[in-house]
Amino acid sequence: DQQVKQNSPSLSVQEGRISILNCDYTNSMFDYFLWYKKYPAEGPTFLISISSIKDKNEDGRFTVFLNKSAKHLSLHIVPSQPGDSAVYFCAVPSNTGKLIFGQGTTLQVKP
Amino acid sequence: ETGVTQTPRHLVMGMTNKKSLKCEQHLGHNAMYWYKQSAKKPLELMFVYSLEERVENNSVPSRFSPECPNSSHLFLHLHTLQPEDSALYLCASSQPGTSREQFFGPGTRLTVL
Numbered sequence: 212d213q214q215v216k217q218n219s220p221s222l223s224v225q226e227g228r229i230s231i232l233n234c235d236y237t238n239s240m241f242d243y244f245l246w247y248k249k250y251p252a253e254g255p256t257f258l259i260s261i262s263s264i265k266d267k268n269e270d271g272r273f274t275v276f277l278n279k280s281a282k283h284l285s286l287h288i289v290p291s292q293p294g295d296s297a298v299y300f301c302a303v304p305s306n307t308g309k310l311i312f313g314q315g316t317t318l319q320v321k322p
Numbered sequence: 323e324t325g326v327t328q329t330p331r332h333l334v335m336g337m338t339n340k341k342s343l344k345c346e347q348h349l350g351h352n353a354m355y356w357y358k359q360s361a362k363k364p365l366e367l368m369f370v371y372s373l374e375e376r377v378e379n380n381s382v383p384s385r386f387s388p389e390c391p392n393s394s395h396l397f398l399h400l401h402t403l404q405p406e407d408s409a410l411y412l413c414a415s416s417q418p419g420t421s422r423e424q425f426f427g428p429g430t431r432l433t434v435l
Contacts, residue, residue: 245423254412254413255426308377310355
């Protein structure tokens with residue numbers, strides 16, 4: 212059973228609007244969450260993270276929200292830009308250091 | 323050169339071939355990872371090395387054999403692969419204890435004929 216789930220395989224938004232990417236997890240012991248962005252033919256690059264002691268972390272146009280009671284986190288991108296078009300993965304570190312990834316959501320931002 | 327590099331970027335091999343994937347990190351990290359990304363599946367961890375010792379082997383078939391000669395280099399030796407092993411193989415590194423962030427290489431796109 213997948214511990215980290217991204218239920219929307221794709222999302223399309225207009226340039227300038229908000230993009231909201233969602234991620235659900237099953238283990239309430241997870242205490243740190245990361246978002247990665249991946250362009251075709253490149254490896255994932257770290258985008259933003261949040262600790263479970265917070266419910267919001269903001270970095271420029273990117274904000275991650277954490278709802279621990281719902282075991283849900285979301286990534287907000289505002290305003291969205293065409294260069295944001297990529298695959299976005301949420302990930303959780305296990306106690307052995309490995310990252311457990313969601314399936315990814317492909318974001319397309321239309322000019 | 324900085325970051326995490328992987329060679330080759332693309333590899334096509336037959337089922338009887340032996341090949342190796344190489345990963346090199348120039349970040350001073352002491353943990354390195356191999357991940358596999360198949361189409362429409364999440365990234366799957368294959369192996370973890372910390373301080374050049376394998377600390378995790380995620381039930382990977384023996385036709386995949388990792389090697390970590392030092393903290394900067396990681397290899398994945400491939401032998402008698404199957405077509406379903408065709409995937410993107412990603413290497414990553416991290417510095418445990420200071421950050422949970424992992425830095426990824428660009429990946430090797432492997433096709434097994």
